[in-house]
Amino acid sequence: MTSRIFGSGIRRREDPRLITGQATYTDDIKLQHMAYAAIKRSPHAHARIRSVDTSAALSAPGVVAVYTGADTDGVLNPIPCAWVVPDSDVKTVPHPAIAKDVVRYVGDAVAVVVAESRYQAEDAIDLINVDYETLPAVVNPEAAMQDGAPQLHEDAPNNQAFHWVASGGDTDAAFSSAEVVVRETIIQQKLIPNAIEPRSAVATWLSATGELTLWSSSQNPHICRFVTFLVTGVPEHKIRVIAPEVGGGFGSKTPIYADEMIACFCSMRLGRPVKWTETRSENYQATIHGRDHVEYVELAATREGKITGLRTKVYAAMGAYLSTAATGIPTILHGLIYAGTYDIPNVKADIYGVFTTTTPVDLYRGAGRPEATFLLERLVNLLADELGLDPVEVRRRNLIPKFEDGHDVAMGITYDSGDYELTLDMALEHVNYQQLREEQARLRESNQYMGIGVTCYCEICGLGPSQVAHAVGFGAGLWESATIRFHPTGTVNIFVGTSPHGQGEETTFAQILSDELGVAVDDIEVIHGDTDTTPQGWGTYGSRTTAVGGVAVALAARKIRDKGKALAAHLLEAAEADIEYEDGKFFVRGSPDQSKTIQDIALMANLAYDMPEGMEPGLEASAFYDPPNFTYPFGTHVAVVMVDPENGHIELRSYLAVDDCGPQINPVIVAGQVHGGVVQGAGQALWEGAVYDDNGQLLTGSMMDYALPRAHMLPDIETLSTVTPSPHNPLGVKGIGETGTIASTITIYNAVLDALKPLGVTHLDMPLTSEKVWRAIHQRG
Amino acid sequence: MAKIPISMTINGKVHQAEVDPRLLLVHFIREDVGLTGTKIGCDTSQCGACVVMMNGSTVKSCTCLAVQADGADIMTIEGLATDGNLHPIQEAFWDNHGLQCGYCTAGMIMTSVELLQRNPHPTSDQVRAGLEGNLCRCTGYQNIVKSVLAAAEKMGG
Ligand code: FES
Ligand code: FES
Numbered sequence: 001m002t003s004r005i006f007g008s009g010i011r012r013r014e015d016p017r018l019i020t021g022q023a024t025y026t027d028d029i030k031l032q033h034m035a036y037a038a039i040k041r042s043p044h045a046h047a048r049i050r051s052v053d054t055s056a057a058l059s060a061p062g063v064v065a066v067y068t069g070a071d072t073d074g075v076l077n078p079i080p081c082a083w084v085v086p087d088s089d090v091k092t093v094p095h096p097a098i099a100k101d102v103v104r105y106v107g108d109a110v111a112v113v114v115a116e117s118r119y120q121a122e123d124a125i126d127l128i129n130v131d132y133e134t135l136p137a138v139v140n141p142e143a144a145m146q147d148g149a150p151q152l153h154e155d156a157p158n159n160q161a162f163h164w165v166a167s168g169g170d171t172d173a174a175f176s177s178a179e180v181v182v183r184e185t186i187i188q189q190k191l192i193p194n195a196i197e198p199r200s201a202v203a204t205w206l207s208a209t210g211e212l213t214l215w216s217s218s219q220n221p222h223i224c225r226f227v228t229f230l231v232t233g234v235p236e237h238k239i240r241v242i243a244p245e246v247g248g249g250f251g252s253k254t255p256i257y258a259d260e261m262i263a264c265f266c267s268m269r270l271g272r273p274v275k276w277t278e279t280r281s282e283n284y285q286a287t288i289h290g291r292d293h294v295e296y297v298e299l300a301a302t303r304e305g306k307i308t309g310l311r312t313k314v315y316a317a318m319g320a321y322l323s324t325a326a327t328g329i330p331t332i333l334h335g336l337i338y339a340g341t342y343d344i345p346n347v348k349a350d351i352y353g354v355f356t357t358t359t360p361v362d363l364y365r366g367a368g369r370p371e372a373t374f375l376l377e378r379l380v381n382l383l384a385d386e387l388g389l390d391p392v393e394v395r396r397r398n399l400i401p402k403f404e405d406g407h408d409v410a411m412g413i414t415y416d417s418g419d420y421e422l423t424l425d426m427a428l429e430h431v432n433y434q435q436l437r438e439e440q441a442r443l444r445e446s447n448q449y450m451g452i453g454v455t456c457y458c459e460i461c462g463l464g465p466s467q468v469a470h471a472v473g474f475g476a477g478l479w480e481s482a483t484i485r486f487h488p489t490g491t492v493n494i495f496v497g498t499s500p501h502g503q504g505e506e507t508t509f510a511q512i513l514s515d516e517l518g519v520a521v522d523d524i525e526v527i528h529g530d531t532d533t534t535p536q537g538w539g540t541y542g543s544r545t546t547a548v549g550g551v552a553v554a555l556a557a558r559k560i561r562d563k564g565k566a567l568a569a570h571l572l573e574a575a576e577a578d579i580e581y582e583d584g585k586f587f588v589r590g591s592p593d594q595s596k597t598i599q600d601i602a603l604m605a606n607l608a609y610d611m612p613e614g615m616e617p618g619l620e621a622s623a624f625y626d627p628p629n630f631t632y633p634f635g636t637h638v639a640v641v642m643v644d645p646e647n648g649h650i651e652l653r654s655y656l657a658v659d660d661c662g663p664q665i666n667p668v669i670v671a672g673q674v675h676g677g678v679v680q681g682a683g684q685a686l687w688e689g690a691v692y693d694d695n696g697q698l699l700t701g702s703m704m705d706y707a708l709p710r711a712h713m714l715p716d717i718e719t720l721s722t723v724t725p726s727p728h729n730p731l732g733v734k735g736i737g738e739t740g741t742i743a744s745t746i747t748i749y750n751a752v753l754d755a756l757k758p759l760g761v762t763h764l765d766m767p768l769t770s771e772k773v774w775r776a777i778h779q780r781g
Numbered sequence: 782m783a784k785i786p787i788s789m790t791i792n793g794k795v796h797q798a799e800v801d802p803r804l805l806l807v808h809f810i811r812e813d814v815g816l817t818g819t820k821i822g823c824d825t826s827q828c829g830a831c832v833v834m835m836n837g838s839t840v841k842s843c844t845c846l847a848v849q850a851d852g853a854d855i856m857t858i859e860g861l862a863t864d865g866n867l868h869p870i871q872e873a874f875w876d877n878h879g880l881q882c883g884y885c886t887a888g889m890i891m892t893s894v895e896l897l898q899r900n901p902h903p904t905s906d907q908v909r910a911g912l913e914g915n916l917c918r919c920t921g922y923q924n925i926v927k928s929v930l931a932a933a934e935k936m937g938g
Contacts, residue, residue, distance in 0.1 A: 009878075011875055011876060011878075012875070012878065014883070015874070015875045015880060015883075016875070017883075018880055018883030018886055019858075019867070019871040019874050019875055019880065019883075019886055019890065020818070020858065020859065020861075020862060020867070020871065021816070021817070021818015021819070021857065021858035021859045021887050022818065022859075023818075023883055024817070025817075025820075025884065027817075027821070028811075028817035030812075030815075118808070118812075119801070119803070119804075193918075194916075194918050195882070195884075195918055196820075196822045196828060196830060196882070196884045196885050196916060196917065196918050196919075197820070197822065197882065197884040198821070198822065245882075245883065246882065247820070247882045247883065247884030248881070248882040248884060248918050248919050250918065279824045280822065280823035280824045280825065280827075280828070281824055281825075501882055502881035502882030502883070502919050503881070504881070668878045669878065671878075672878050672881060672919075672920060672924055675920060675921035675922075675923045675924065676881065676918070676919045676920050676921045677921075678921060679921030679922070680918070680921075702823070702824070702825045702827075703823045703825050703827035703828060703916070704825045704827060708916055708918070709921075709922075710912075710913055710916065710922075711908070711909040711910075711912040711913065711915075711917075711922040711925070711926065712906075712909040712910050712912075712913050714909070714921065714922060714923075716905075716923055716926075717921060717923055740921075
């Protein structure tokens with residue numbers, strides 16, 4: 001083959017509809033006789049509902065119906081949590097779709113209005129009068145576990161949602177015999193995901209047939225269908241969930257929310273289509289948040305800088321209820337990856353999940369792994385400071401040497417492949433690390449403060465083997481599916497169970513198929529996001545779409561190729577063993593003129609008048625792929641910052657990401673994922689944070705108050721890569737969607753603290769706002 | 782609420798309607814006229830997903846009443862391509878992977894149209910400053926900036 005389509009940065013196939021305004025997102029859908037829902041939300045973080053008076057709202061213009069918790073109680077089942085980590089005493093407290101007795105966060109639903117128009121629905125929710133008896137709030141997860149803290153749920157004493165302990169080696173012994181121990185307290189502040197498309201749902205119910213159709217801005221329509229069954233009781237085969245165009249998710253559109261279940265309820269009651277779309281302010285309250293840990297972490301090491309142990313105690317906020325994947329994030333997706341790229345024989349995680357009177361916490365880009373990478377890489381820098389070593393040198397002394405086929409770590413997982421030194425060397429050489437350090441020293445002489453952060457990371461993604469998913473309490477399979485259907489003219493549809501929403505798999509999956517079967521990319525259309533037309537799958541999150549779903553496409557293509565060979569042998573009157581395949585052609589070995597193209601094969605398979613004895617007509621194949629392991633992408637990131645001591649301003653001067661996600665199907669898309677991921681992580685380091693007051697009011701409740709990264713705040717991100725294939729999947733690919741976020745927060749944080757070192761500042765809580773930096777500098781004189 | 786008659790040209794076509802005085806322009810465009818390419822990403826005039834051209838300059842259509850646009854000449858993302866040919870900025874976004882989920886894209890492109898009208902040869906920093914009112918959560922802005930610079934080159938050359 002001359003130039004391979006696999007690996008080429010072709011333009012995306014999804015873009016024409018998106019750049020012309022022709023794409024259809026959920027809120028763009030308008031059905032005949034559709035009504036509009038607006039949800040009345042609690043203004044209190046914690047309160048008992050004494051009464052709800054809906055009479056004024058009911059008589060307001062255009063109002064069709066008003067429902068409260070009394071209406072949904074016993075009709076809608078509680079919103080379930082799908083990930084119950086085993087052996088951790090998880091309290092799966094009930095989460096009613098609409099609160100009836102107690103509200104537990106600002107944003108908890110207390111009623112819904114359905115009206116003829118959006119404006120009328122929103123007017124009417126202001127006319128609902130709820131009489132509350134306010135109760136005390138608690139927003140900090142550590143405080144929530146103290147004696148006397150306000151209690152959220154009867155069945156969860158001390159607000160403890162779970163307690164998960166995992167360890168490998170003998171950590172306590174490692175610490176008691178350690179030559180050096182460094183400790184840190186880390187606040188992983190609460191983050192608001194901010195997909196630019198607010199969530200939206202359109203539900204329509206046909207009473208005659210008992211069919212429920214739900215358009216939902218979801219990252220995983222099949223899981224949504226399953227949960228819709230659990231909550232509404234409508235059987236799964238009568239539910240159709242469609243995730244049309246979805247405007248970003250970053251994990252926040254993975255959970256199944258009360259809101260879309262409420263839309264279903266309204267449609268079922270009224271026999272009309274009902275649309276609900278959140279406002280942005282509502283999104284800040286009612287769409288999940290991320291992170292929110294209080295962490296006590298420590299590292300044991302020898303005087304030579306060899307790390308001997310890592311130990312943590314973490315209070316991880318769950319918010320008011322357990323959202324869909326909540327318990328798995330600070331545990332499986334966090335503790336298991338603690339050792340990162342280092343050979344650490346003794347590791348222990350002691351994690352409390354805690355209810356607080358805040359918006360529930362769930363998957364947000366990186367989910368658990370940015371926090372793990374942060375604490376490890378912070379501790380490594382503190383160790384370097386303690387030992388008077390360069391932070392890169394300490395890293396080098398601990399890196400796991402190159403491995404190609406499996407490496408067991410203390411926490412009991414097996415990394416697939418890694419060459420950590422390779423990315424480190426490439427990164428250091430590219431930024432000219434020595435020269436940067438010299439520049440830093442020079443600048444310090446003239447009171448200019450430059451800082452360098454270097455992170456080595458590896459992460460766990462490409463979720464994952466279903467057996468493991470079950471073992472760790474995740475209530476879903478984690479395999480993926482693809483059905484490839486050739487039409488008589490040789491064009492192809494691929495139907496997949498994953499549900500990309502910006503990651504570009506309509507392009508990369510077509511590239512995989514094109515590479516496998518020689519069909520032009522323009523002759524391929526990838527269909528996803530509709531449970532009625534696509535095979536069962538589990539969705540797009542955890543950087544799994546390509547590493548699992550993409551492999552399913554390749555495997556289905558290989559089945560097509562096998563059938564093609566048999567059919568070609570028949571048509572060419574040759575033995576099947578003599579048929580070779582290359583570049584879209586089946587030919588008789590030694591005589592390439594005697595050949596059939598894949599299009600010839602597709603035509604014959606569909607017309608089917610000359611098929612081999614016993615062969616079924618049609619050219620269609622499905623594959624279901626359950627990976628034998630997760631994938632473990634890795635890399636080295638380097639940030640350089642300038643800190644102005646006069647005003648505390650931080651300038652991100654440069655950022656380099658060297659990542660290894662195995663072979664890249666489309667390097668332009670890979671780089672795009674890295675850019676976006678790095679900037680989201682930068683957001684956490686420098687600007688973002690959900691701030692609550694002691695009463696549980698979200699003070700950063702709108703885009704005016706919550707600082708999202710904007711174009712002028714950022715430099716260009718440089719991207720480089722190495723290629724270490726995963727040994728366990730046929731394409732060798734690993735996930736890349738989250739690596740940027742996983743690595744960048746700590747890289748930038750360490751760079752800033754490196755800059756501040758001569759000023760005596762050794763700790764700051766994120767986000768590193770100018771004010772905080774300025775105060776830290778000046779408090780120390 | 783008494784309805785108010787309005788008339789405006791959107792993408793070259795005249796639309797007349799009687800609307801509530803409080804109706805936002807973005808809702809008029811999306812719901813009444815049915816052009817859903819213009820998006821809504823916030824309620825505080827921060828995100829720029831709703832940017833359209835009004836009488837030749839950009840406005841956040843979520844921050845403008847439909848009645849204020851009475852008599853105006855509006856262009857939305859749907860009106861940018863001419864005779865089936867993509868505008869060079871649209872083309873550049875496609876060529877340079879200037880979008881991922883696409884939700885910010887209409888606003889980004891409309892803002893870029895004005896940006897390049899005002900400054901046909903911007904530097905990268907000027908593009909970044911010019912996009913200050915538009916949020917994207919997917920791309921980290923890098924390929925958006927690249928797209929605008931590429932479009933400038935194409936349009937200027
Ligand atoms: S919707 Fe207009 S600025 Fe956000
Ligand atoms: S491409 Fe998704 S918000 Fe910009």
